[in-house]
Amino acid sequence: MIGQLIEAERSKYLVNSHYDLIVIGAGAAGLMASIQAGERGLKVLLLEKGEKAGRKILISGGGRCNITNNKYSEIKDFLQNYPRGSKFLWGLFSKFNHIDTINWFESHNLKTKTEEDGRVFPITDNSADVLNTLLKACQQAKVEILYKQNVKDLLIKDQSVFGIVLQNETIIYARNILVSCGGMSYQKTGSTGDAYEWAIKAGHKVIKAKPSLTGYLSPDAWIHNLKGLTLSNIKLSLYQNSKKIAEHSGGLLFTHWGITGPGIFKISSLAAGQDYNSDIYTLYLNLLPDLTREDLENLLKEKWKNNARKKVINCLEGICLERLKNEILLQIGINTQKTLSEISKKELNQIIESLMKLKINITGIRPSGEEIVTAGGIELNEINSNTMQSKIINGLYWAGEVLNIDGFTGGFNLQSAWTTGWIAGNSV
Ligand SMILES: Cc1cc2nc3c(=O)[nH]c(=O)nc-3n(C[C@H](O)[C@H](O)[C@H](O)COP(=O)(O)OP(=O)(O)OC[C@H]3O[C@@H](n4cnc5c(N)ncnc54)[C@H](O)[C@@H]3O)c2cc1C
Incomplete structure (x- = not known):
């Protein structure tokens, strides 16, 4: 049924698609990507399965949100904090690194402070201010956010993505889809590893998800x-x-x-x-x-x-x-x-x-799900590091913890989410 519907609608959509980009998951990576794409004038739809955006941002850093780390002047030293993904991040950080993150938030009116050990926090020590800054920027960039939208699958034909299907079978078409569904830690925040199955179906290799920082x-x-x-x-x-x-x-x-x-x-x-x-x-x-x-x-x-x-x-x-x-x-x-x-x-x-x-x-x-971050995820060799686009499926982009990138504590995980999201949002 869905198959027939998709086939019938597909050609119609390709001429009349409403959105330039659908982003799946309103966490750090998805919000950043949506804002960047929206600020460039793209019509962006951000789909979030929870009732709120950025639930992991809110609990990050013990409620203070350690947004990045400013201890290192050299990128090669910064990269030492990523047991997985450092080689891939090398090029990405030349486009958007920890200094860019600080500048980005400051230019969006969030004052930050760097603590003695290099960790960077909002000056208010309140993660809600980080989330509100992102949500305000979404609004200004005219990003449409829909909550309680649980994406079930991606629509792919002839090695090109052309939309998504929700759990309630609603289909939404777009020529570009960014998957930023996170990993599998703290599952109450919505990160339940849904995207790994989509990736495998699309032909991507997924490195088995395993708990890290526990x-x-x-x-x-x-x-x-x-x-x-x-x-x-x-x-x-x-x-x-x-x-x-x-x-x-x-x-x-x-x-x-x-x-x-x-x-x-x-x-x-x-x-x-x-x-x-x-x-x-x-x-x-x-x-x-x-x-x-x-x-x-x-x-x-x-x-x-x-x-x-x-x-x-x-x-x-x-x-x-x-x-x-x-x-x-x-x-x-x-x-x-x-x-x-x-x-x-x-x-x-x-x-x-x-x-x-x-x-x-x-x-x-500790029992699975209590870890701070997920190691494993989408194989990086199959992602174009200039754009975050899949090398296998046209129009399909990946960002954030869903990728096989994870860092130590200290702001490194959010930094990779900001960076991959920023690059995807500027590339679509
Ligand atoms: C307790 C804790 C403290 C942390 N503290 C820090 C810190 O201080 N500094 C730091 O750098 N890192 C910290 N981290 C790690 C950091 O928060 C994450 O790495 C980062 O937030 C991941 O961002 P993301 O956008 O990739 O994914 P997520 O934040 O996990 O966002 C994914 C979003 O996708 C949505 N989603 C998932 N599946 C679907 C679907 N099928 N349909 C629609 N939506 C979907 C989810 O609901 C969620 O909102 C912490 C993590 C935890 C658990």
């Missing part, structure tokens, strides 16, 4: 005991069986289920896609990454020499946080009340080992 589950009771404790500037190494598969420095937070925090997010990003059911995973923490083993041994021996009668627990002061040193000694079975003179050479080595290679057993990551 926490690790650990069965170790001592980890749960440390709930609420944060550590900064430690080195984290993840092992699969006995092979190191990821290493990074950063902070972490102990919780009642395991560990999370910026450093852990990076490790989960570098190791995205592991099958935690089939292998043994172990995370090792180096609590003193700035010291060599020799430095630490000398430091402790010096303390030992001058404080023979002091309790071992007290002598770890300044080296290890209060709650942590207790757990470490309990872990290795050393009585915290022992004096240093009672500590054997073997026990001293055990303490050093624990400070430099503290073992955490890992049984998996």
Whole structure:
């Protein structure tokens, strides 16, 4: 039925199409693309399946929305923050990068501020201001936004896209379609991975979606005991069986289920896609990454020499946080009340080992959907990086997290959404 209707309507539409561009998904990428295309005078229809636009923008950065990162002056350094997609983004950032993002928002009357670590936020610390800026720009660019429009499929014939079908079977025609449906994280925001199936049907390769920027589950009771404790500037190494598969420095937070925090997010990003059911995973923490083993041994021996009668627990002061040193000694079975003179050479080595290679057993990551971003998505080789148009289907464009691009925390994911959206919107 739909097939016949499409066939009958198609030729009529090709002469009388109402929209120059249909954008699917009113997230960061879709809003940016719609505005750019609208500002160029194109007739744009933005279809959003939710009741509101930008639900992920609103929760981004803890409600403050970390729109980009201004720590790096060189693009090559900025790109180090993308475990997937950096090569593709290289050329794109020469057209629209983090400085362009800041300028774009400032020129649309949103004042921004850069924090010490380089993260950029609206000066009001309110993500609603970012969304309102985008919605106002949509209005000015005469973008037509329709909510509660759940797109079911793309209409493609002879390797050209010519419209979309909604879940309620309504068909809307357009010569250009931009898919910006996001990934699969925080699915309540509307990103449920709908577009992967359309991509495969259209002949695109889709790299399997997997959670990234997420926490690790650990069965170790001592980890749960440390709930609420944060550590900064430690080195984290993840092992699969006995092979190191990821290493990074950063902070972490102990919780009642395991560990999370910026450093852990990076490790989960570098190791995205592991099958935690089939292998043994172990995370090792180096609590003193700035010291060599020799430095630490000398430091402790010096303390030992001058404080023979002091309790071992007290002598770890300044080296290890209060709650942590207790757990470490309990872990290795050393009585915290022992004096240093009672500590054997073997026990001293055990303490050093624990400070430099503290073992955490890992049984998996947080339940799927709770991750901050999706790794995987539309294969980048099949997208023209000058335009974001598909190399397979004429008139079909892709932008945002739906692509096989993802970054670390710090504004990098929104930056790739702004960039890919901006380029698509200026290319259609
Ligand atoms: C808790 C959290 C905090 C974050 N904080 C930050 C941060 O501070 N800085 C940063 O850089 N990144 C952050 N991110 C990541 C960042 O928000 C996303 O990478 C980015 O918003 C993705 O934008 P997008 O436009 O590609 O997709 P989305 O924002 O996911 O938008 C996709 C839109 O498409 C719509 N849609 C989906 N399917 C259909 C369909 N079939 N029909 C019609 N519409 C459809 C959805 O409803 C949704 O509105 C955070 C993510 C989370 C979950």
